[in-house]
Amino acid sequence: MAAQCWCDDDTSGIEMDVRLAEAVARRIAxxxxxxxxxxxxxxxxxxxxxxxxxxxxxPAFTADDGTVLPDPVLLRVPELVQKLVHGRKKI
Structure with missing residues (x-):
């Protein structure tokens, strides 16, 4: 990936410094x-x-517009847990 930098149009005329390319490659890795x-x-x-x-x-799979989705609406999970916990405290 580091060596590909010398293949870009604006850098293709620059001679590659192998040690520099290897140092950059280690950081990229x-x-x-x-x-x-x-x-x-x-x-x-x-x-x-x-x-x-x-x-x-x-309810965890239901969007705000009422659409039931195949994956959970993760934003709803904390709200639903809060309601669940709050309901148990009342009991």
Whole structure:
């Protein structure tokens, strides 16, 4: 990926410095690893919220306009949990 920078129209006339390209590549690889781990974390936690939504029933899958969706409306989950917890406190 770093070496491809020398293939861009505005940089193709510059002689590649292999050591510089390798240093840039190491930094790009570290950023890519960080981004990949962040995505794995996001997927994991989304999966947990999706699983919770299944237990909240149809309201967790219902959009504001009343449309029932195949995937949970994650924005609704905290509201529904709050209602559930508030209802139990009254009991």
């Amino acid at each position: 570290a950023w890519m690893d960080t981004a990949a781990q962040a995505q794995r974390n996001a997927d994991f936690y989304r999966g947990l919220v999706d699983e919770c939504a299944k237990h909240l029933g149809q």
